[in-house]
Amino acid sequence: xxxxxxxxxxxxxxxxxxxxxxxxxxxxxxxxxxxxxxxxxxxxxxxxxxxxxxxxxxxxxxxxxxxxxxxxxxxxxxxxxxxxxxxxxxxxxxxxxxxxxxxxxxxxxxxxxxxxxxxxxxxxxxxxxxxxxxxxxxxxxxxxxxxxxxxxxxxxxxxxxxxxxxxxxxxxxxxxxxxxxxxxxxxxxxxxxxxxxxxxxxxxxxxxxxxxxxxxxxxxxxxxxxxxxxxxxxxxxxxxxxxxxxxxxxxxxxxxxxxxxxxxxxxxxxxxxxxxxxxxxxxxxxxxxxxxxxxxxxxxxxxxxxxxxxxxxxxxxxxxxxxxxxxxxxxxxxxxxxxxxxxxxxxxxxxxxxxxxxxxxxxxxxxxxxxxxxxxxxxxxxxxx
Amino acid sequence: xxxxxxxxxxxxxxxxxxxxxxxxxxxxxxxxxxxxxxxxxxxxxxxxxxxxxxxxxxxxxxxxxxxxxxxxxxxxxxxxxxxxxxxxxxxxxxxxxxxxxxxxxxxxxxxxxxxxxxxxxxxxxxxxxxxxxxxxxxxxxxxxxxxxxxxxxxxxxxxxxxxxxxxxxxxxxxxxxxxxxxxxxxxxxxxxxxxxxxxxxxxxxxxxxxxxxxxxxxxxxxxxxxxxxxxxxxxxxxxxxxxxxxxxxxxxxxxxxxxxxxxxxxxxxxxxxxxxxxxxxxxxxxxxxxxxxxxxxxxxxxxxxxxxxxxxxxxxxxxxxxxxxxxxxxxxxxxxxxxxxxxxxxxxxxxxxxxxxxxxxxxxxxxxxxxxxxxxxxxxxxxxxxxx
Numbered sequence: 001x002x003x004x005x006x007x008x009x010x011x012x013x014x015x016x017x018x019x020x021x022x023x024x025x026x027x028x029x030x031x032x033x034x035x036x037x038x039x040x041x042x043x044x045x046x047x048x049x050x051x052x053x054x055x056x057x058x059x060x061x062x063x064x065x066x067x068x069x070x071x072x073x074x075x076x077x078x079x080x081x082x083x084x085x086x087x088x089x090x091x092x093x094x095x096x097x098x099x100x101x102x103x104x105x106x107x108x109x110x111x112x113x114x115x116x117x118x119x120x121x122x123x124x125x126x127x128x129x130x131x132x133x134x135x136x137x138x139x140x141x142x143x144x145x146x147x148x149x150x151x152x153x154x155x156x157x158x159x160x161x162x163x164x165x166x167x168x169x170x171x172x173x174x175x176x177x178x179x180x181x182x183x184x185x186x187x188x189x190x191x192x193x194x195x196x197x198x199x200x201x202x203x204x205x206x207x208x209x210x211x212x213x214x215x216x217x218x219x220x221x222x223x224x225x226x227x228x229x230x231x232x233x234x235x236x237x238x239x240x241x242x243x244x245x246x247x248x249x250x251x252x253x254x255x256x257x258x259x260x261x262x263x264x265x266x267x268x269x270x271x272x273x274x275x276x277x278x279x280x281x282x283x284x285x286x287x288x289x290x291x292x293x294x295x296x297x298x299x300x301x302x303x304x305x306x307x308x309x310x311x312x313x314x315x316x317x318x319x320x321x322x323x324x325x326x327x328x329x330x331x332x333x334x335x336x337x338x339x340x341x342x343x344x345x346x347x348x349x350x351x352x353x354x355x356x357x358x359x360x361x362x363x364x365x366x367x368x369x370x371x372x373x374x375x376x377x378x379x380x381x382x383x384x385x
Numbered sequence: 386x387x388x389x390x391x392x393x394x395x396x397x398x399x400x401x402x403x404x405x406x407x408x409x410x411x412x413x414x415x416x417x418x419x420x421x422x423x424x425x426x427x428x429x430x431x432x433x434x435x436x437x438x439x440x441x442x443x444x445x446x447x448x449x450x451x452x453x454x455x456x457x458x459x460x461x462x463x464x465x466x467x468x469x470x471x472x473x474x475x476x477x478x479x480x481x482x483x484x485x486x487x488x489x490x491x492x493x494x495x496x497x498x499x500x501x502x503x504x505x506x507x508x509x510x511x512x513x514x515x516x517x518x519x520x521x522x523x524x525x526x527x528x529x530x531x532x533x534x535x536x537x538x539x540x541x542x543x544x545x546x547x548x549x550x551x552x553x554x555x556x557x558x559x560x561x562x563x564x565x566x567x568x569x570x571x572x573x574x575x576x577x578x579x580x581x582x583x584x585x586x587x588x589x590x591x592x593x594x595x596x597x598x599x600x601x602x603x604x605x606x607x608x609x610x611x612x613x614x615x616x617x618x619x620x621x622x623x624x625x626x627x628x629x630x631x632x633x634x635x636x637x638x639x640x641x642x643x644x645x646x647x648x649x650x651x652x653x654x655x656x657x658x659x660x661x662x663x664x665x666x667x668x669x670x671x672x673x674x675x676x677x678x679x680x681x682x683x684x685x686x687x688x689x690x691x692x693x694x695x696x697x698x699x700x701x702x703x704x705x706x707x708x709x710x711x712x713x714x715x716x717x718x719x720x721x722x723x724x725x726x727x728x729x730x731x732x733x734x735x736x737x738x739x740x741x742x743x744x745x746x747x748x749x750x751x752x753x754x755x756x757x758x759x760x761x762x763x764x765x766x767x768x769x770x771x772x773x
Contacts, residue, residue, distance in 0.1 A: 014667075017660050024656040031649045038642075060553055060586070061487040061500055062725065063452055090453065099634075158453045160446055160618060198455075200589065231555075233587065237489075250497040251720035251727070258424075258717070262417060262646060269413050269650065273657040276406040280664045283400075332645070339638060367402070 003301070007308035014281070018313060021277045025317025025360070026324060028270035029353050033325040034332065035263040036349045042249060042256055044342035048177040049241040053113060054210040054218060056225055057244075059237040062088075065204035066234050068191075073228060074208055079221040081213045084109035085205035086187060091154030091163060093144070099338045100140045102154060102183035104190040107135075113211050116174040123148075123169030131189050133168035137180035139341060141170050154183075159194060181341040210238070267356060275364040278310050282368035289372050290380035299373050306372060310365035311358070318357030322350055389685065393693040396665065404697060407661040411701025411746055412708065414647075414654040419709040419742045420732060421643030424717065425636065427568070427733035432632055435569040436625035439471075439601050440513060443594040443611070446618045450631055450724045451485035452502075455590040460617050464594050469607045471597040473512065479597035481507040484579050486586060487726050488553050490542045501538060502726045503553075505579030505591075513595055517571050522547050522562030527578050530585075533562035535572040537729040541718065545575070554585035570628060573718075573729045595624065634723050651749055654701075658753025662694050666761045673761055674769030687762035694754025695747055702746025709742075710734055 012018050040047075056074065058064035068085070075083045086105035093100070107128055111119060119127070119135060127133045134152065146152065152165045165185050173180045187205070195202040212221050222238040229236045239247075249256070282289075289302055325345060333343035397404045443464055448454035456464075461482045471479045484505030489498045504510075511517060511524065525531035534545045539560070544551045551558045558577065566572045583589065598604060608621045622630070666673075673686055712732040721728040 016663060020656050020660050020663075024653050024660075027649055027653050027656070031646070031653075059489070061489045063487050064586070090449075096449075096633075155447060157447050157449050160448075233555075235555075247498060248720070250495075251499050252722075254717045254719040259642075265413050265417060266650070269410050269653055269657075272406045272410040272413075273653065273660065276403055276410075276657060277660055279402050279406065280660070284664075284668070336641065 003304060003308070006305055007312060010281070010285075010305065011309045011312045017277060017280070021274060021313050022317040022320065024273045025270055025314055025357065026321035028266050028273075029318050029321025029357060030325050030328050031266045032263055032356060033322065033345065033349050033353050034328060035259055035266070036352060037325075037329055037343060037345050038340070039256060039259055039263075040346055040349070041340040041343045042252070044177055044179070044340070045245040046242055046249065048116070048175065048179060048342070049245050050116075051218065051240055051242060052212055052215040053241040054212060054222055054225070054238050055241055055244040056208040056210055056236050056238040057206070059226075059235040062206075064234070065201075065206050066208065066236065068203045068205050070208060070229065070234075070236070071205070074210060074225055077221065077224050077228060079212055079214065079217050079224070080210055082109055082113060082211040084113050084209045084211075085207065086110065086184075086209070087190060087204075087206035089154070089159065089163075089185075089190070090157045091159075092157060093152070093154055097338070098144070100137075100181045100183055100341075101179075102185070104187040105184050106187050107184070110184070110209070113209055116178045117171040118174055119169050119171045123171075126168040130166060130168050131186055132164060132166050134165040134183060134185040135169040135171055136167060136183045137341075138170055138172050139180035139337065140183065141167075143181075143337065159190065159198075161193075161197070163193075176344055177342055179341045181337065209241075267360070271360050271363060274310065274314060274360055275367065277313070278306070278364045278368045281309065282306060282372055286372070286375055286380045289375060290377050293375075293377050294381065302372050303369050306369045307362065307365045311361035314357045314361035314364070318354060321357070322353050325349075325353070389689045389692060393689055393696055396669075396693060397696060400665070403661055403664070404700075407657050408697050408701040408704065410654050410657040411698050411749060412704035414650040414749070415702045415705030415742050415746045416709050417650055418643075418647050418745055419706055419734075419738055420712055421639065421647065422738045422741065423709065423712060423732040423734050424730075425639050425643065426735055426738060427717075427730045428632060428636055428639065430733050431568050431570055431728070431730040432628040433625065434516060434567060435571060436623070436628045437514065437516075437597075438623060438625050439598045440624035441596055441598060441604065441607070441621050442624050442627045443619050443621050444592070444627075446612075446620045448620070451483070451593040452487055452724060452726070454485075454592050456482075456592065456594055456619065457590050460619065461591050461594050463614070463616055464596075464611065464619070467607065467611070469596075469599050469603050471599040473509070473597075477509070479509055479513060481510040481513055481595050482579065482591045483507070483510060483593050483595060484582050484586075484588060485592040486582070486588070488575075490538075490545070490551070490553075492541055493543050494541075496543070499542075500720065500726045501542065501575060502573065502724075503532075503575045503577065503582065505582035506576045507579055510576070510595075513597055514566070514571060516569055517564050517566040519562050520565045522560075525561055525576070525578055528581065529578065530556055530558050530581060531561045532558045532575050532577040533564050534560055534575050536563060536565045537572045537716070537718065538575055538727075539563045551575075554582075556585055568731060568733075570728060573727050631723055632721055632728070635721055635728075638722075651745070654749050655753045658694055658698065658750060659757060661697070662690060662754045662757035663760070665693065666690060666757045669761075670764065670769045670772045673764055674766055674772070677764075677766045678770065683762040687758045690758035690761050691751070691754050694758070695750045698746045698750025698753070699743070701750075702743050705746070706739060706742050 084106050086103045089102045089104050091102050150167045154163045218240050225238045444454035473479045487500040490501045491498045539545045549560050716731045718729040
């Protein structure tokens with residue numbers, strides 16, 4: 001009990017310094033949690049992907065399409081339960097700043113393949129019926145203040161011209177990780193107009209989405225699909241949705257690495273700040289420790305005092321930091337919703353934050369503690385006046 | 386002044402551990418600050434160097450990049466006959482119709498695939514880009530399945546080295562040369578004969594048309610005429626502008642990330658400096674009293690402590706900058722979100738960044754030191770002498 005009281009009194013003896021240190025730790029914990037969340041947001045697409053869906057695309061690269069005749073051929077392959085297809089449309093809503101993903105898709109099969117996009121039956125019926133209809137995620141609907149029935153015009157970058165759509169439905173995500181900022185419309189509508197304007201680009205799908213009966217056979221079925229189209233004019237590359245998403249992440253690996261290095265630097269910076277505080281507290285109190293030793297307190301007792309003080313400071317800072325991470329992340333998420341449609345703080349991040357603050361508390365106290373242990377009683381008692 | 390400088394310096398030396406820790410914090414902040422600036426500068430440099438001011442790129446209206454664009458053969462020949470196209474020393478028009486597509490190639494070290502830009506070129510594509518130099522081998526012969534690879538691609542992608550073969554579009558392509566385009570985006574491309582690529586990829590249209598202006602000032606007039614021509618649906622941009630637009634998203638991302646990090650980190654470092662300086666003041670109350678009674682003014686005390694804080698931050702700033710300068714040896718290779726293609730750029734240290742970083746570190750030292758120094762200077766002589 002005495003020990004706890006001593007630790008508390010010591011930790012707040014120099015109020016200004018402790019407050020500043022705590023503030024420093026909180027800031028660092030916010031930064032650290034924040035960077036971790038950025039990294040996780042990067043992987044959000046992978047988290048949300050399903051193992052029972054395959055993506056088939058042109059083996060040369062994403063920008064090359066596949067003929068629409070492949071749909072029937074893929075459907076006949078053993079193990080395939082359903083096939084949908086679509087095109088990345090790349091349309092711009094008013095200004096490039098308003099970026100969101102928009103796809104032309106085959107509506108019925110697509111919504112069946114993606115049960116995580118929840119559309120009410122009424123919206124679904126309206127969407128399927130209206131050729132110019134579109135379904136948008138909750139997130140972008142709120143961002144642009146759209147209402148059901150609104151006319152939405154996208155400026156095509158890949159398919160020239162202005163494209164008119166009617167908002168017939170809004171989808172919500174089933175899971176937290178579901179991206180609620182996409183925009184879908186009828187592939188037939190796209191194809192119909194492309195047929196008139198650029199006939200050589202009509203009847204082509206950018207990608208096929210393939211549902212499989214047994215996810216364990218995904219690899220085998222991928223090979224079957226690719227073998228079917230081997231040596232044809234449009235060879236395919238089929239992989240699970242997960243590895244498809246991962247391939248995008250590999251391409252931006254360098255940025256991800258930079259962020260991870262920076263989060264390590266954050267930790268070193270906090271370490272420097274806290275270690276500094278502890279070094280100073282101990283240096284100021286050497287004479288006191290000498291008195292403690294003279295009175296018969298053991299070295300272990302003094303060690304506990306120093307470590308306890310350091311841990312108290314870091315854990316208070318850590319708690320404040322963790323609490324503040326949430327509003328900070330919210331603000332960032334709304335500012336950067338173009339880049340990160342899904343931006344949530346996970347449990348792991350919080351655990352990691354706690355672990356980091358604990359670790360810093362321990363490491364910062366090591367050097368000062370060693371110093372206090374080695375101290376010569378006589379020499380330091382002389383300082384007592 | 387001299388005596389104060391020595392006084393501050395010796396004080397710093399006396400409390401080595403604290404000084405080192407505080408300076409280390411500052412050094413890391415400056416390191417991050419400088420490296421983000423260097424990265425943005427590297428990206429900017431890459432894109433500015435990629436374009437040539439007098440060159441004009443023509444893409445389909447609304448297309449953000451050449452990859453998305455398509456220009457029909459008859460449209461391309463209309464543009465070719467425009468009077469603004471410069472005539473070169475060979476008596477021919479400085480004009481090239483190009484095809485730009487992405488292909489998926491595996492990297493040498495990780496085997497992970499990444500998108501690489503492959504550009505179909507014509508006779509004048511090379512003279513239009515004076516920054517591109519063949520460093521090994523030769524250019525591909527027109528009408529052959531030969532390619533040349535940029536240095537960044539040759540080093541990093543499987544089968545892209547000289548003498549090796551790349552397989553795509555049901556053909557095998559021989560790498561007959563390596564070109565170096567310095568720090569420009571072209572160093573991350575593969576070039577081949579445009580007609581060969583068009584037939585291999587079965588793309589009957591060009592992606593873009595590029596030419597050199599006869600007279601640089603004619604651009605605006607040319608642009609408004611060509612964009613309103615009813616036979617064409619195209620957009621004309623200066624090459625410099627075109628490349629800057631392409632990586633706007635990336636540049637903005639780096640800027641936002643960099644600025645948020647710098648703000649958070651610098652607050653941390655300022656707090657670190659404050660802690661150190663408040664302690665320095667508290668430890669030396671007696672000394673302050675002595676100095677004051679010897680006749681030193683409040684101003685002198687203020688200066689002494691401020692100087693100490695500035696010294697720490699200066700040491701930290703220089704250390705951080707020194708560490709950051711090593712980053713120049715690294716090249717960052719990543720996917721450009723806007724074009725989905727591989728783009729390599731390096732950290733670029735300029736004098737402006739050096740000044741900014743040093744200024745930034747000194748500012749942190751000032752902000753961290755000013756409050757403690759004020760406290761020291763406001764002390765009453767009697768009180769401080771007694772406390773000492």
